[in-house]
Amino acid sequence: MAAPPASLKAIKPYLDRGSEIKARDPIVAYHCRLYALQEAMRLRSTVPKEDMVYVLGLMDDLEKEKAGLGDLDDAAAVVENFGQELFLKADDADRAGKSDMRTGKAFLAACHVLEACKQFGELPLDLEEKIKYAKVRFVKIAKATKEGRPVTPPPGTEPPVAADASSDPVGDPDPPPPDYPPPPPPGDAPPSYLSLPEAPPSGRGSYDALPPPPPVPNLPETPSARGSSALPGTPGSSVPPVPPYNFAAPPPLQSGFKPTASQTREAIGLCQSAISALQFRDHETAVSTLSAAIGLLCSGAPPPA
Numbered sequence: 001m002a003a004p005p006a007s008l009k010a011i012k013p014y015l016d017r018g019s020e021i022k023a024r025d026p027i028v029a030y031h032c033r034l035y036a037l038q039e040a041m042r043l044r045s046t047v048p049k050e051d052m053v054y055v056l057g058l059m060d061d062l063e064k065e066k067a068g069l070g071d072l073d074d075a076a077a078v079v080e081n082f083g084q085e086l087f088l089k090a091d092d093a094d095r096a097g098k099s100d101m102r103t104g105k106a107f108l109a110a111c112h113v114l115e116a117c118k119q120f121g122e123l124p125l126d127l128e129e130k131i132k133y134a135k136v137r138f139v140k141i142a143k144a145t146k147e148g149r150p151v152t153p154p155p156g157t158e159p160p161v162a163a164d165a166s167s168d169p170v171g172d173p174d175p176p177p178p179d180y181p182p183p184p185p186p187g188d189a190p191p192s193y194l195s196l197p198e199a200p201p202s203g204r205g206s207y208d209a210l211p212p213p214p215p216v217p218n219l220p221e222t223p224s225a226r227g228s229s230a231l232p233g234t235p236g237s238s239v240p241p242v243p244p245y246n247f248a249a250p251p252p253l254q255s256g257f258k259p260t261a262s263q264t265r266e267a268i269g270l271c272q273s274a275i276s277a278l279q280f281r282d283h284e285t286a287v288s289t290l291s292a293a294i295g296l297l298c299s300g301a302p303p304p305a
Helices: 006-021 026-042 049-067 075-095 101-120 125-147 261-279 283-299
Strands: none
Touching (some): 006 026, 006 049, 006 101, 026 049, 026 075, 026 101, 075 101, 075 261
């Protein structure tokens, strides 16, 4: 399909991603283009009447495309997983000190795919943050590449010895990324960012890594400690002790182990399930689910029940 008119340039990135991804994953490509259509309809009050012909043509193309895709019940998960995996590959390469424009394009493409998830409902906070982060990293990588200097490492990453820490500090605000992506490669060749390999463990952390909480000291139990939850001025009020939970401890972290993208996504889902359980005060399920998530991140397998 031809490029959109100037009045619809805002939807071009999503159309381009759809064209680039179609050979790899037709369902993700379709939903990138569908999101472009939805954005065009949202902007229709500002689009000249003659340019709406392009929107109607896009609508017809998507109807034909949808007919050949079959079951789309799991489309939301398919699109999000594709964007998450693309983001993780870009982040791995970035933190391993292997950033180049292919890495930057992967960040930008991940941003557009994750933005396309808005068609399924409001995005969770973690996806919103990844979209913002991906835009920032794309700008920094593109700027460094254009200036012919090393890319400033992302937050939480030790900079290379030869890097000038005073240039392009990570904390400085950046302008938004350009509203047009780099042009796709000629012919039917897939864009290089889709073949971005997973970087080996670098030991320098990752975007999703959080420092472990400090150990809690084993304090002796005192009579006053049991009633410490009572509100001031309420006689004799106390909280009954919480029964102990019998759950298997997560396995120790295996040396050099790094969870795969799918294991990371599964751990994220388990953590979200634990949050839901806590909202219903189901502490036992929350503890068990979190233990399973920790097991996946430590050794790739949840602890035995």
